[in-house]
Amino acid sequence: xxxxxxxxxxxxxxxxxxxxxxxxxxxxxxxxxxxxxxxxxxxxxxxxxxxxxxxxxxxxxxxxxxxxxxxxxxxxxxxxxxxxxxxxxxxxxxxxxxxxxxxxxxxxxxxxxxxxxxxxxxxxxxxxxxxxxxxxxxxxxxxxxxxxxxxxxxxxxxxxxxxxxxxxxxxxxxxxxxxxxxxxxxxxxxxxxxxxxxxxxxxxxxxxxxxxxxxxxxxxxxxxxxxxxxxxxxxxxxxxxxxxxxxxxxxxxxxxxxxxxxxxxxxxxxxxxxxxxxx
Amino acid sequence: xxxxxxxxxxxxxxxxxxxxxxxxxxxxxxxxxxxxxxxxxxxxxxxxxxxxxxxxxxxxxxxxxxxxxxxxxxxxxxxxxxxxxxxxxxxxxxxxxxxxxxxxxxxxxxxxxxxxxxxxxxxxxxxxxxxxxxxxxxxxxxxxxxxxxxxxxxxxxxxxxxxxxxxxxxxxxxxxxxxxxxxxxxxxxxxxxxxxxxxxxxxxxxxxxxxxxxxxxxxxxxxxxxxxxxxxxxxxxxxxxxxxxxxxxxxxxxxxxxxxxxxxxxxxxxxxxxxxxxxxxxxxxxxxxxxxxxxxxxxxxxxxxxxxxxxxxxxxxxxxxxxxxxxxxxxxxxxxx
Numbered sequence: 001x002x003x004x005x006x007x008x009x010x011x012x013x014x015x016x017x018x019x020x021x022x023x024x025x026x027x028x029x030x031x032x033x034x035x036x037x038x039x040x041x042x043x044x045x046x047x048x049x050x051x052x053x054x055x056x057x058x059x060x061x062x063x064x065x066x067x068x069x070x071x072x073x074x075x076x077x078x079x080x081x082x083x084x085x086x087x088x089x090x091x092x093x094x095x096x097x098x099x100x101x102x103x104x105x106x107x108x109x110x111x112x113x114x115x116x117x118x119x120x121x122x123x124x125x126x127x128x129x130x131x132x133x134x135x136x137x138x139x140x141x142x143x144x145x146x147x148x149x150x151x152x153x154x155x156x157x158x159x160x161x162x163x164x165x166x167x168x169x170x171x172x173x174x175x176x177x178x179x180x181x182x183x184x185x186x187x188x189x190x191x192x193x194x195x196x197x198x199x200x201x202x203x204x205x206x207x208x209x210x211x212x213x214x215x216x217x218x219x220x221x222x223x224x225x226x227x228x229x230x231x232x233x234x235x236x237x238x239x240x241x242x243x244x245x246x247x248x249x250x251x252x253x254x255x256x257x258x259x260x261x262x263x264x265x266x267x268x269x270x271x272x273x274x275x276x277x278x279x
Numbered sequence: 280x281x282x283x284x285x286x287x288x289x290x291x292x293x294x295x296x297x298x299x300x301x302x303x304x305x306x307x308x309x310x311x312x313x314x315x316x317x318x319x320x321x322x323x324x325x326x327x328x329x330x331x332x333x334x335x336x337x338x339x340x341x342x343x344x345x346x347x348x349x350x351x352x353x354x355x356x357x358x359x360x361x362x363x364x365x366x367x368x369x370x371x372x373x374x375x376x377x378x379x380x381x382x383x384x385x386x387x388x389x390x391x392x393x394x395x396x397x398x399x400x401x402x403x404x405x406x407x408x409x410x411x412x413x414x415x416x417x418x419x420x421x422x423x424x425x426x427x428x429x430x431x432x433x434x435x436x437x438x439x440x441x442x443x444x445x446x447x448x449x450x451x452x453x454x455x456x457x458x459x460x461x462x463x464x465x466x467x468x469x470x471x472x473x474x475x476x477x478x479x480x481x482x483x484x485x486x487x488x489x490x491x492x493x494x495x496x497x498x499x500x501x502x503x504x505x506x507x508x509x510x511x512x513x514x515x516x517x518x519x520x521x522x523x524x525x526x527x528x529x530x531x532x533x534x535x536x537x538x539x540x541x542x543x544x545x546x547x548x549x550x551x552x553x554x555x556x557x558x559x560x561x562x563x564x565x566x567x568x569x570x571x572x573x574x575x576x577x578x579x580x581x582x583x584x585x586x587x588x589x590x591x592x593x594x595x596x597x598x599x600x601x602x603x604x605x606x607x608x609x610x611x612x613x614x615x616x
Binding site for chain 2: 003004005006007008009011051053054055056057058079080083092093094096214215240241242244245247248249250251252253254255256257262276277278279
């Protein structure tokens with residue numbers, strides 16, 4: 001049988017480490033094996049399992065865009081054994097990666113539409129992949145808006161890219177921090193994401209909304225989108241259930257009958273409404 | 280249609296000797312302090328005489344409790360990764376019940392529905408199952424409610440049914456014929472044996488297709504929390520189950536070397552679905568009990584067109600607080616949705 005060990009990761013060399021926020025890092029990873037690098041391909045929305053050898057594997061999205069070839073990036077917060085092991089690594093160190101797994105954001109089907117990205121805190125990484133993918137294919141889309149909030153100014157991730165998006169005439173970026181999280185020189189909004197989104201009031205006409213954030217933000221943002229007139233099939237999000245295998249076997253990531261690792265992580269609100277709230 | 284033979288009791292010695300001489304290990308139920316478990320044997324005399332079922336299941340033969348997936352050595356800036364080769368030796372499992380034999384197909388459904396699991400497949404390729412029909416049952420048994428039966432051939436390569444002076448032998452597959460070919464003289468022509476009359480009577484306890492059809496409507500009902508109130512979340516049900524396949528992947532390592540293993544896990548454990556944030560999608564034991572039932576009786580049928588339960592009753596026998604799966608399924612069947 002010529003089948004391969006599906007649990008064997010690629011070896012990846014850390015090419016760049018960016019400290020995004022307290023405890024939050026972005027790794028740029030390059031394949032150690034050049035043939036693997038050439039053969040590798042993924043689409044936005046997909047995820048992988050990242051190894052700190054000696055500690056184990058954790059599941060994160062691929063936070064970079066498939067239009068940026070030769071590397072992948074992941075952004076993670078240091079919260080447990082594996083992420084602490086990863087956080088200890090330095091540029092040049094080796095980590096593992098299995099993937100890409102899961103379904104994708106169907107950006108081809110969004111040609112000619114407006115896009116509204118809505119993210120909170122550490123949940124910007126999955127949307128950052130889509131944002132860059134869409135910005136690299138800018139003429140496919142009409143208006144692109146981004147609403148991003150975090151608890152404090154320090155907690156905003158991708159600070160340099162936020163500046164880049166803010167400076168672009170073809171992107172409308174609104175950043176906000178929770179009341180009390182602002183600094184004296186903060187020029188963005190102060191307030192939670194849902195009311196800021198309501199104030200921005202993007203038109204639902206010919207528009208796709210993508211929402212990623214902590215459960216409470218999603219819970220309060222969805223009613224705003226529906227009030228604005230967005231239909232459940234035009235609202236996308238990702239689920240982040242715990243995974244071990246990533247390939248539909250270990251049995252824990254399901255929400256009802258849907259396996260997040262295979263049928264997800266990307267779902268429309270319409271699809272989620274058919275599933276129990278096991279996420 | 281299977282080829283039918285008589286296998287006189289005395290011929291079993293011949294068969295065991297031929298299998299061992301062919302370099303295959305034989306695993307069979309043996310007496311272990313009042314219960315029976317699969318152990319390596321070389322002679323029929325070592326096989327338990329009066330067993331209903333083993334307490335543990337035969338899944339361990341193809342899906343070990345702990346299994347190495349890879350190993351590595353570490354040096355500064357360097358990782359040397361070593362692929363793990365599954366240790367699969369030619370094995371004949373003798374005497375497991377038809378329920379358990381059919382359990383291998385449920386495992387196969389998960390391990391190969393999409394990505395193919397080389398560890399499981401290497402062992403399955405080397406496995407031959409000589410099943411043993413049931414001439415008795417207990418209150419935990421419900422094979423006939425989930426598509427099986429005391430003489431069901433599904434999953435066996437050879438199925439034996441005890442007769443007065445030996446066994447009726449159905450040779451069912453190429454693997455079975457390969458075993459037969461090792462000791463052809465042991466297999467005599469069968470003449471007019473009524474297999475059905477030899478089998479235990481296991482009446483169906485509930486209508487499984489009807490239960491599967493109504494489960495989605497029962498999801499938010501109070502039944503699962505009620506049924507789980509006495510569950511202590513020990514996970515014994517999952518560990519003895521012939522079809523429970525959920526596993527954990529863990530790391531065992533020091534500063535210089537390590538290995539990645541997978542180990543049996545259970546949906547009954549709080550940590551099974553616990554997020555890094557502390558949020559848990561299945562926070563209560565009731566939600567976890569519901570997951571166990573739905574995985575086996577709703578999600579399996581939808582995804583694999585098969586069930587995740589063979590009605591063996593091992594979970595019921597192992598449960599320290601006497602949660603009887605058959606009774607709970609009967610109760611669910613009687614709820615008006």
